[in-house]
Amino acid sequence: MDDRQRYDRVTAHLNPPFAVLDLAALRSNASGMTRRAGGKPIRVASKSIRSRAVLERVLALDGFTGIMAFTLPEALWLVSTGLQDVLVAYPTADRAALATLAADTRAAQEITVMVDRAEHLDFIESAVADIRDRHEIRTCLDIDAGFVALGGKFRAGAHRSPIREADQAADLAADIAKRPGFRLVGLMAYEAQIAGVGDDPPGNPALTRAIRWMQARSQRELITRRGRIVRAVTQITDLEFVNGGGTGSIEKTTREKVITEIAAGSGLFHPRLFDFYRDFTGRPAALFALPVVRRPAPGIVTVLGGGYHASGAPGTNRLPQPYLPCGLRYDPSEGAGEVQTPLLGQAAEDLRVGDRVWFRHAKAGELCERFAGLHLIDGDRIVDEVPTYRGEGRTFL
Incomplete structure (x- = not known):
């Protein structure tokens, strides 16, 4: 029986539209991801799952530890349901959520918020100023992992953080260390131009060559630069984690000695955009x-x-x-x-x-x-x- 016949028969009693998740495909994809990670834990990107029950199933599998959330309200809700170790991947400007975080003992222990400039720290301080007995805010530095060439005329990668160099990261780390109520616990750098861009697009050999050229040079540059940044920051404070990667770069990112964990989630469902990679294949789940x-x-x-x-x-x-x-x-x-x-x-x-x-x-x-x-x-x-x-x-x- 092929997949279409199986799906049609199993769901014959349902009226479409509806969505399904094939658990055998999910488990196969998860196994492939952990194998590519080479023993380093994978932090599950909730943005790619958006189902609490599925997150719980994935976190019960070997090799998956912690969650990378996309908003602070989401992180607060996940922690309130019993989930742990939630890193918010994007800075927040939600004053109410920040006040809740600072006032909640368990949330403050389990949630880490993202910053990439002193302005974020100022905003957080203003949002929690009226909280009595506020808890320490765990923070993570977001580092720009984009690839820049031709004297800055060419750029590949997501526009995220203004921090690119070790001295910039060290300066912000020192600022955090001086501020009461904050603790720097992690560093993150997401190489979107490698993790989110397939290196085997169909029907365009010239584009394929250009992508592979860019990704090879970006990877070499980032290994050096990310290493310098981690060394500079750890001169100021100890880090609990250094996070990098994504579904499309797991086997590359995990080779970096400074990386302690990989962020990934899309590979569990294996949507269409992840069909075009040379180094791995998945099953549509x-x-x-x-x-x-x-x-x-x-x-x-x-x-x-x-x-x-x-x-x-x-x-x-x-x-x-x-x-x-x-x-x-x-x-x-x-x-x-x-x-x-x-x-x-x-x-x-x-x-x-x-x-x-x-x-x-x-x-x-x-x-x-x-x-x-x-x-x-x-x-x-x-x-x-x-x-x-x-x-x-x-x-x-």
Whole structure:
């Protein structure tokens, strides 16, 4: 029985649209990620999961420790449910959440917030100024891991932190050390240009060569620069962790001696954007099903909904992939629509009203913003239905 037949049969009692998570694929992907990490722990990026129950399942597996959250309110909620060791990957300007953090003993012990300039420290101080008996705020320095060449005319990587050099990091570390109520516990540098850019894109040899050239040089530069930064900061204070990487760079980032943990999450679901890497392959684990509601012409079917575009620079690679049955494609004049999506191809001839088409989202956790729950499939049966963040009434962004 192929995957399409299995998914159709197992979910025959469900009315689409709905989303599923194939647990066998999830476990296989998790095993591949820990093998690539070479013994270093993986901190799970909650942004790529967005289901508390799934986070708990992953953290129960060997090799996964701690969470990388995307907002402080999310981190506070996760800790309130019993989860531990949550690093907030992005700076916060949420005064209420910061006040809650400073006033809550357990939250202050389990949550680390991100800073990359003195202005962040000033903001936190102002937000917690009225808290009596405030707890110490754990902080992490975010370092710019982008690749810069040609005298600054070329840049690859996410625009994150203004801190690039060891002296800049040391200055901010010294500032934190002097401020009562703060403790620097970690350092983070996310190499998006390696971890989030596939080095084996289809159909464009010139682009492939350019990406591989950039990534090889970026990796060499970052090994040296990140090492200098860690050495400079540890002259001022001891660090509990140095975090780096992402799903696409695990086996590269883990080779750096200064790295103590890897951040990753997308590889667990293995969405479409992670099909284009040379060094690893995964199994699609998270899928969603849409029903066929029209057959407007030969070779065309229309499914309900489907406009689940992924974030990032606009492009066709941000659209969900019509996955099963194979051979379906978008109408270039319509794409994926808010309420209906036409699909073209020979496979459309065999589809009837009420049949389902299975899709893969381009990015991992953003799928869960569209569905209240995930039906967990293990083999040939559904073993559970678990809520997403949305299903628990939580929308953090």
